[in-house]
Amino acid sequence: MSIDQMLGLITGILFGFLLQKGRVLRFEKQVGAMLLKDMTIFKFMLSAILVGMVGVGLLADAGIITMSHKPMNLGAVLLGGALFGMGWAVMGFCPGTSIGALGEGRWHAVFAIAGMVVGAALYAELFPFIKSTVLAWKDFGKIGLPEVLEVSRWVIIPFFWAGTISLFFWFEKKGL
Amino acid sequence: MKWKTKDGGWSPYLAGALVGLLAIASVYATTQWMEKSNYLGASTTFVRAAGLLERTVVPDHVEANEYFTKEKVRVDWQFMLVLGIFIGALISSVTDKSYRLESVPPIWENRFGSSIGKRAVGAFLGGGVAMIGARMANGCPSGHGLSGMMQLSVSSFVALAMFFSVGVLVAIFVYGRRSL
Numbered sequence: 001m002s003i004d005q006m007l008g009l010i011t012g013i014l015f016g017f018l019l020q021k022g023r024v025l026r027f028e029k030q031v032g033a034m035l036l037k038d039m040t041i042f043k044f045m046l047s048a049i050l051v052g053m054v055g056v057g058l059l060a061d062a063g064i065i066t067m068s069h070k071p072m073n074l075g076a077v078l079l080g081g082a083l084f085g086m087g088w089a090v091m092g093f094c095p096g097t098s099i100g101a102l103g104e105g106r107w108h109a110v111f112a113i114a115g116m117v118v119g120a121a122l123y124a125e126l127f128p129f130i131k132s133t134v135l136a137w138k139d140f141g142k143i144g145l146p147e148v149l150e151v152s153r154w155v156i157i158p159f160f161w162a163g164t165i166s167l168f169f170w171f172e173k174k175g176l
Numbered sequence: 177m178k179w180k181t182k183d184g185g186w187s188p189y190l191a192g193a194l195v196g197l198l199a200i201a202s203v204y205a206t207t208q209w210m211e212k213s214n215y216l217g218a219s220t221t222f223v224r225a226a227g228l229l230e231r232t233v234v235p236d237h238v239e240a241n242e243y244f245t246k247e248k249v250r251v252d253w254q255f256m257l258v259l260g261i262f263i264g265a266l267i268s269s270v271t272d273k274s275y276r277l278e279s280v281p282p283i284w285e286n287r288f289g290s291s292i293g294k295r296a297v298g299a300f301l302g303g304g305v306a307m308i309g310a311r312m313a314n315g316c317p318s319g320h321g322l323s324g325m326m327q328l329s330v331s332s333f334v335a336l337a338m339f340f341s342v343g344v345l346v347a348i349f350v351y352g353r354r355s356l
Contacts, residue, residue, distance in 0.1 A: 001256075004210050008253035011202045012260015015195065015216065019261065020268035022191030023183060027281035034340070034347035035283075044192035045321055051196025052326035056203060060327075065203050065213040070314045070324055072331040080312030081338025087306025088339060089346035090298050092281060094317040095310060096218035098303070099258055103265030106278045111296040115303025120219075121226035122304065123311040127243035130312060145328040153328055168189070 016100050019044075025100040027092035027108075034089050039176040046164050053160065057153050069144055075137035091115070184272055199326060206253065214253055215327070217319035219310040221258040223247045287351050313338075 001009070019025050022044045032038030059065045088094060091112045093101055098116065101109040123130075146153045179187050199216055206214035227249030231238045238244050269275035280295045288294045310316040313335045315324060321339070324332025 004253040005251065005256045007205055007209060008256030009260045009263075011198065011205075011216075012257035013264040013267070014198050014260075015257065016261035016264025016266075017268045018191045018195050018198065018264075020265040020274070021186040021272075022188045022195075023181065023185040023274075024188065024191075025265060028283060031281075031283050031347055031351065034343040035351060036344065040188045043188040044195070045317070047189045047192030048195040048199060048322055049325045051193045052199040052322065053328065055196070055200030056326050059200070059204060065207045067327050068213055068215055068323075069327060069329040070320065070331045070335075072329075072334070073314075076312050076314060077331050077334045078338060080309045080314070081335045082342045083309025084306050084313060084316065084335075085309070085339045085342025086346050087302045087304065087309060089302070089343045089350060091302030091306055092284070092299070093303075094218075095222060095307070096258065096261055096316065096318045099218070100261045100265035103262040104269035105275045106281070108279050108281070108292070108295050108299055111299035112303040115300035116219075116222045116307040117226050117229065118300075119304035119307030120222040120311060121230060123308050124223060124226065124241050124243040126308075127241075131242075134312065140330070143330045145330055145333070148330055156328060 015096075016103060019097065019100045020104055025093075025097045025104055026106065027101070030094070030097065031089065031092045037176065039171045043168065043171060046167070050161055050164055053153075053157055057157065067144065069142035071142050072140040073135055073138070074140065075134040079134055087119075184274060195322070196326075199322060210253065215319070215323035216257070217254055217315060217323060218258050218261075219307065219316040219319060220247055221255045222307055223311065224249050224252070224255055283351055 022040070023029060024041045024044045029038060029040050033041045056065070060067050091098070093109055093112050095116060098109045098112045102113065145156055149156065179190055181187060203213050203215060206212060223243070224247065227238050227244045231249060238249060266275070279292050280290050284295055284298070288298070313320065315332070315335060317336070317339065320332040320335040325336065
């Protein structure tokens with residue numbers, strides 16, 4: 001095993017362990033969020049983002065790591081995001097959690113995983129067509145919010161923290 | 177705030193914050209040892225898995241495909257990360273006794289009954305559509321939701337808003353308002 005693969009495996013084991021401990025892998029939790037009655041996956045995800053954005057921001061400012069924004073390609077993000085949302089609601093898993101759900105015994109995830117592999121194969125076949133249509137509409141490039149708003153990330157992050165913590169209090173008050 | 181949940185899990189705030197630390201450590205470690213900052217993600221692995229499977233039958237076709245060439249069909253860092261998720265979830269659930277064999281989840285059963293066939297078709301078709309969407313949008317709730325949001329990427333704010341808003345509409349339509 002190469003060092004890349006070893007590093008990926010160790011990171012993945014820890015990630016899977018924490019996803020399972022947070023109880024976010026289950027169909028009930030994913031669909032529960034979409035039915036607006038159980039916000040566990042958002043508590044989990046937003047907590048990770050709050051912590052991660054500070055560390056990643058510090059390391060990037062120090063020049064130790066580089067940022068890797070995904071392109072803000074309008075058609076891709078809007079249409080792709082909508083298709084993902086449709087499929088996610090019916091499947092009840094996302095790509096990463098489907099594998100974890102299988103690990104905790106929810107074996108119907110195999111059908112979701114098979115569907116996703118077939119979906120990926122289809123996308124590879126359709127790619128030339130999608131590239132010349134949806135992906136060609138409007139691409140704003142790999143942009144971050146600080147560049148768009150022309151402020152330091154350290155101005156945005158406190159607002160993000162304040163908004164998210166308020167949301168957490170609201171979730172707890174409503175018993176979501 | 178409780179650190180343990182009723183079902184024996186950890187507070188999602190605690191487990192999530194630890195994933196935040198893991199994400200930071202992971203970007204640092206990949207930059208150090210792989211000379212490239214890698215962020216947590218999952219959906220590209222499904223492309224590589226499809227490519228690896230197709231290659232056993234039609235190697236020339238995979239070789240000639242533009243998308244497979246772009247994403248490089250191989251067992252890379254992220255591929256192992258996704259396999260690791262399986263192992264980590266297995267270890268966690270077996271050790272805290274939350275491992276449960278489930279063929280049809282309760283919300284699904286309330287709406288569509290206990291047929292495994294119906295659940296299989298739903299999961300398969302849902303999975304197919306979701307993956308086409310994830311590849312088009314260039315990420316899933318891991319790549320966009322966690323990694324992109326951490327970096328304050330504009331595309332990730334939009335993608336996550338689309339994932340969730342459409343997810344809510346379709347979930348209410350599919351599972352019915354009764355389940356609300």
